[in-house]
Amino acid sequence: MSTTDQQPAYGIRSLFHRKWLGATLLLGAGVGLEALEFYVTASLMPSMVRDIGGLGLLAWTTSLFVAALVLGGVAIVIRPAGVTLRQVYVIGTLIFALGCLIVGLAPSMVVVLIGRFVQGFGAGLLVTLAYSFIRFVYPEGMQNAASAFYSALWGVSTLLGPTLGGWFAHDSAWRWAFFILIPLAVLMALLAPYFLPPGEDEREKQALPGIQILLILAGILTMSYAGNVEGTVMRIALVMGGIASLVALVLCERRSESRLLPRLATVFTHPLAQAYLAMFLLIIGLNSDIYIPYFLQTMHATPPLVAGYIVALVATGWAVAGMWTASWQGERARRAILFGPIVLFASMTCLAFAISRDNPHADIGILTAVCILLFGMGVGIGLGWAHLVSMVMTLSEGPEADKATAAINLVPSLAAAFGSAIAGVIANSAGLVTPGGIEGGMTAAFWLYALTSISGVLALLTVVPLLRRKTS
Structure with a gap:
């Protein structure tokens, strides 16, 4: 860390300098949307079940969201050659908006699950892009400030989530907790070309690491479901299956020429x-x-x-x-x-x-x-x-x-x-x-x-x- 020892000290305030304010707000909004939606949805689930049923599928609303969240992050690594980070940001906000629309209009819990997966994929793009853009937006040495700012947004969302969920918890008003985020996401997509740099594609060409993607999804879904089953034996079996998926992922990454992780x-x-x-x-x-x-x-x-x-x-x-x-x-x-x-x-x-x-x-x-x-x-x-x-x-x-x-x-x-x-x-x-x-x-x-x-x-x-x- 000897190089960073000589860098100027940047605090959270530095992110809001007029030179970087627009980018900071857009990138922070991407993190905030994902965090807020996660906690608001958790607090609204009892109301949603009372309205449209589907108690038996309740655990999957989180499991599928988390799996899609990870898949969205992975998509940035395997996106088509030449696609810039700014273009991905626009796509991510629109996908998130589509997910909110699907959940808001959902007549059943099965449709909610589809919407949650779409939401999670868009959110995974946006959260990962917040970190991906740091080297394009800010001068060297501001990584700490940006990362701390994103963590602070999670803290604020944790506090606001139950409150906002309480506002929309009666009757079918829960749908508006999703509808109100759609215009915000669309606005973010419209502003991105003005405040975010292109983020040119610098990746080396490689084949699709399909096996690793499947192992990640298997591990996430297995472990997520393990937290929702009753039997201890089944829980342990699912945990061991998740661990096996993780070990297989590491071994595959070591041997494959097409990798998801740095070498x-x-x-x-x-x-x-x-x-x-x-x-x-x-x-x-x-x-x-x-x-x-x-x-x-x-x-x-x-x-x-x-x-x-x-x-x-x-x-x-x-x-x-x-x-x-x-x-x-x-x-x-x-x-x-x-x-x-x-x-x-x-x-x-x-x-x-x-x-x-x-x-x-x-x-x-x-x-x-x-x-x-x-x-x-x-x-x-x-x-x-x-x-x-x-x-x-x-x-x-x-x-x-x-x-x-x-x-x-x-x-x-x-x-x-x-x-x-x-x-x-x-x-x-x-x-x-x-x-x-x-x-x-x-x-x-x-x-x-x-x-x-x-x-x-x-x-x-x-x-x-x-x-x-x-x-x-």
Whole structure:
């Protein structure tokens, strides 16, 4: 990182200089649309099921969205030769708008699933493009600020999602939560030629990496579905199937001439592979937060809306830490990367004791401790995330830059699917369903966070050798 040590320090404010303001707003809007739609849809699903049915298909609304999200990121790598990033941005906004229209008009849950897949594909294009455009829009050294800004948008969306969902939750008003985004997406498509650079195609010509794409989709769908089945044996089988898909993906990437990832991304002694692995491990630990609302409502007498806002503290901590460290460079940046996993591990370990209690009177002291620890989990991710993203971009310039930025979206999505499935296996095996209730919830909560906190230790063991190497 010796080269970045000499670069000027750019903070979040730099992104809003009039020279880059238009591009910043358009790229940020792409990330914001995906994040907001994810949380709004999650909060609206009960209303949608009451209106059009399809409870048995509910789990697939998220699984298909995540799979399409990853596929959208991959599409940037395999797009036709000569197609610029700006053209892809326009296509992505229009595809997202089409997905919103399909969901808004859906007469059944099957049509909703089609719309969610279309939405996810468009969103995957837009989120990946936010990172792909950084090297074309901003001067060198602004990767940290841009990545921190995108993380902050996720935090804001986490807070706004339940509120907006509540506005449209009555009768069939949920459809308007999708309709209102269509004109915004179309406006983004119209403004793109004026505020975004072309983003010329710099890739080397290669054949379609079809096997890797199938392995990614198989892994995502298998792991996502594992988090939604009841039987522990079936969960474990699906998790093992997902792991097998991931191992096969790595082996295929190493041997194939047509790759989705940068050439060195699967060489685990190289800093690029270590940076991706650290990101993967951090997100795996973070996804244990999917059970927080249930634990809060069951054991801590917390109303559903309040529980939703409490779990949003994880994203808030990520956003705050990201903005705080965005302008750090050199030794300070390395320390941020190093201390992130430590904070994550400490927060999750303490949370295992704090949340696994029978608190029927919603004791404010216990809930305050839970809130602080959830915020700490987010801080653990946010401290070094932008710097890891910046490192990935620095290590993969030229023809492989598109692959590197696509993987910034791919790696967390894979980790989210794995993390959710692993959390489901641990929670169910520890008593969440049997014996269930307060007793089962307490046992499940303790072992869930005690065991998933290990991901923080593994991430620390990954970043230590990474930071010892020069990445200039």
